[in-house]
Each structure stands twice: as structure tokens, then as C-alpha cells.
Amino acid sequence: MxxxxxxxxxxxxxxxxxxxxxxxxxxxxxxxxxxMLENPGRRPLVEEAREKFVxxxxxLAQADMEEQETLLKNKVNQLDAKPVVQMNGRTExxxxxxxxxxLLKLGSVAAVLLAVALFTFHxxxxxxxxxxxxxxxxxxxxxxxxxPDGSVVTLNAASKIEIDDSFGVxxxxxxxxxxxxxxxxxxxxxxxxxxxxxxxxxALGTAFNVRAYLNDKVTETSLIRGLIEVTLKxxxxxxxxxxxxxxxxxxxxxSKAETADSTIVQKVETLLNVTDSLTKKLxxxxxxxxxxxxxTENKLVFEDETFDEIARLLGRWxxxxxxxxxxxxxxxxxxxxxxxxxxxxxxxxxxxxxxFNYTIEPGDPLTVNLSK
Numbered sequence: 028m029x030x031x032x033x034x035x036x037x038x039x040x041x042x043x044x045x046x047x048x049x050x051x052x053x054x055x056x057x058x059x060x061x062x063m064l065e066n067p068g069r070r071p072l073v074e075e076a077r078e079k080f081v082x083x084x085x086x087l088a089q090a091d092m093e094e095q096e097t098l099l100k101n102k103v104n105q106l107d108a109k110p111v112v113q114m115n116g117r118t119e120x121x122x123x124x125x126x127x128x129x130l131l132k133l134g135s136v137a138a139v140l141l142a143v144a145l146f147t148f149h150x151x152x153x154x155x156x157x158x159x160x161x162x163x164x165x166x167x168x169x170x171x172x173x174x175p176d177g178s179v180v181t182l183n184a185a186s187k188i189e190i191d192d193s194f195g196v197x198x199x200x201x202x203x204x205x206x207x208x209x210x211x212x213x214x215x216x217x218x219x220x221x222x223x224x225x226x227x228x229x230a231l232g233t234a235f236n237v238r239a240y241l242n243d244k245v246t247e248t249s250l251i252r253g254l255i256e257v258t259l260k261x262x263x264x265x266x267x268x269x270x271x272x273x274x275x276x277x278x279x280x281x282s283k284a285e286t287a288d289s290t291i292v293q294k295v296e297t298l299l300n301v302t303d304s305l306t307k308k309l310x311x312x313x314x315x316x317x318x319x320x321x322x323t324e325n326k327l328v329f330e331d332e333t334f335d336e337i338a339r340l341l342g343r344w345x346x347x348x349x350x351x352x353x354x355x356x357x358x359x360x361x362x363x364x365x366x367x368x369x370x371x372x373x374x375x376x377x378x379x380x381x382x383f384n385y386t387i388e389p390g391d392p393l394t395v396n397l398s399k
Contacts, residue, residue, distance in 0.1 A: 160190055164185065181207060201221045206236070230256075327368070327373070333358055334357055345370045346392055349397065383397055383399055
């Protein structure tokens with residue numbers, strides 16, 4: 028069927044148009060963008076079809092939530108017939124009883140509704156159950172961790188994850204501060220959710236990277252394999268689907284001292300065109316590395332980043348404290364890739380591009396002073 032004869036239903040059944048909506052094919056993106064330019068009268072129809080595409084994924088998310096609610100209700104019904112107590116991963120069955128106390132039965136419905144509400148909003152700041160385990164890496168250190176469900180996590184320097192007692196039993200919630208690469212074990216009944224202050228990332232079975240350092244300006248998620256759903260907390264809990272070799276980069280205020288106007292402007296721009304402004308394609312270097320996960324291969328990579336951003340990266344990578352004695356050099360921009368190089372080698376390389384001086388003071392940690 029010719030493009031000019033298609034209605035919304037036809038567009039949503041067209042593979043090329045779906046690739047355009049998912050931004051998974053440069054050729055299809057170029058085709059439909061050119062089509063709208065050459066056929067301005069058809070643009071409203073195309074835009075409406077793209078909105079319908081997004082709505083369909085929202086419906087899928089809602090269906091997933093309802094499935095979780097059903098599972099919870101089934102568990103309550105099972106509890107009514109035969110209570111089961113979980114103790115340190117072991118299941119013990121108390122003596123059979125015919126009925127639960129009336130108060131517990133009345134409270135079970137409220138418990139289901141509360142659990143569904145918590146699942147829906149993914150509130151990072153909500154009081155959690157006592158963490159069963161905390162895994163942390165120091166500055167200059169990277170760690171590999173296998174979680175109880177078989178998922179593997181690689182922690183970058185100065186990072187931490189927490190899991191609670193319910194992990195792998197009734198939920199798979201991970202609370203992250205810093206940066207980590209997740210290779211998730213598939214389990215359709217228990218979605219794997221990474222919680223950060225600015226965004227939550229939900230996956231069933233996939234591999235992705237999340238960078239969410241508390242003192243950084245950016246929270247970023249990069250998908251390598253599978254499919255993930257990202258919830259943007261500062262954009263009215265808007266959800267977005269991410270496909271392989273895509274990333275979402277969310278820039279947020281650094282402190283409360285910054286004006287609220289910047290946040291409002293950002294929200295408006297995001298709501299107008301959230302996919303185009305946030306979703307980016309991952310780039311593969313000539314050496315085959317992907318910048319966002321190069322750290323898992325012990326490679327230090329930055330691309331057209333400010334000295335201020337690079338200084339935080341170097342501080343975590345080498346376990347040092349970095350001071351700017353002259354603020355004018357904070358805005359210097361650099362690109363580079365290093366593998367198994369010491370700090371002096373990296374700084375000397377940067378000096379060849381832009382003039383600055385540095386001194387290193389002994390201590391624990393070492394202090395690097397940067398000046399013009």
C-alpha cells in the first residue's frame with residue numbers, strides 16, 4: 028500500500044513506521060521525516076499515529092501492573108488456605124488452620140492495594156525494608172557481584188547497591204548510588220527494577236548500564252541487550268521504552284540553590300518532545316568499545332567533556348581528591364581513551380591539548396591541584 032493511502036491502523040501495522048517510532052533504523056527515520064516534509068498535509072496523521080504507538084506501550088505497562096496485582100491477590104488467597112512463613116530462604120509450614128483471624132483477612136485487601144501503589148510509583152525515597160545486603164566499591168575499585176537470583180552486577184568506582192530481604196522471593200528491587208552494569212537473569216514473574224533518585228529502570232532479562240552518582244549533573248541509562256522501561260521521576264513519572272544500543276540521558280539540577288525555572292523549562296521541553304531530546308544512539312569506537320560501558324573493560328573514556336566532569340571521573344577512577352585553583356579551566360573540553368595508564372600520564376596527555384598546571388600533594392587520599 029502506498030504511504031499516501033495509509034490510515035493510522037495501516038501505519039501501526041507497517042514495520043518501517045514502527046522502526047521510525049522506535050528510532051531503531053536510521054533509514055526508516057530519514058524516510059518518514061522526509062515524507063512529512065514533502066507531505067505537510069499528512070503530518071498530523073503521522074504524528075497522531077506516533078502518539079498512538081506510545082499509548083500502546085503505556086497500555087502494556089498498565090497490563091503488566093495488573094498482572095502483578097493479580098499475582099498478589101492470588102498469594103493472599105493462598106495465604107488464606109495455608110499460611111507459609113519465609114525464614115532466611117527456607118519455607119516452614121505451621122500447623123494447618125481453617126481460617127485466618129478476621130482482622131488479618133480484612134487487612135489483606137488493604138495490603139494488596141498498598142503493594143500495587145508502591146509498584147506503580149517506584150518511589151525511591153519511600154522507606155524500604157531493612158536491606159538484606161549492601162555491596163559497595165571504593166574509589167579506584169571495581170567489583171563483580173552475583174545476586175541471589177543469578178543476575179550479575181559490575182560496580183564502578185565509588186558505587187553502592189542495596190537489596191532487601193524480599194529480593195528473589197517476591198520482588199527484585201535494587202537501589203543504586205553510583206554506576207553499575209547489570210546482566211539480568213530472566214524471570215517474567217519478577218521484574219528486575221533498579222531505583223535511583225532521578226529514574227527507575229525496569230527489565231525482565233537484559234543487559235544495561237546505569238550511571239547515577241549523587242553529585243553528578245546527569246543520570247544516564249544505556250541498553251546493550253533486551254528491552255527496558257525507564258520511569259523519569261522529574262517528568263511526572265513518564266515512562267519510556269529503550270531499545271538495544273540506545274541510551275537516555277537526563278540532566279537535572281545540581282542543588283537546591285539552582286533556580287526552579289530551569290527545572291520547569293526542562294520539563295516543558297521534555298514533555299513536548301521527550302524521545303528526541305533524551306534518547307540517543309550508542310556509538311561504537313574504531314577499537315570496538317562503547318563509551319558508556321568501556322569502564323567494565325578497565326578503559327577510561329571521555330568524549331568532548333568538560334574538565335569539571337572529567338575531574339570527578341578521575342577522582343573516582345584513581346581514588347584521589349581534585350581541586351581547581353582556577354575556575355576558568357573547569358570549562359576546558361577534552362576527548363581521550365586510556366587503558367591501564369596512571370594518573371600522571373593522563374594529566375600530561377591532557378596538558379598537551381590545553382594549557383594548565385598540576386601538583387600532587389601526599390595524603391590519604393592524594394590531592395591533585397589544578398591551576399592555569
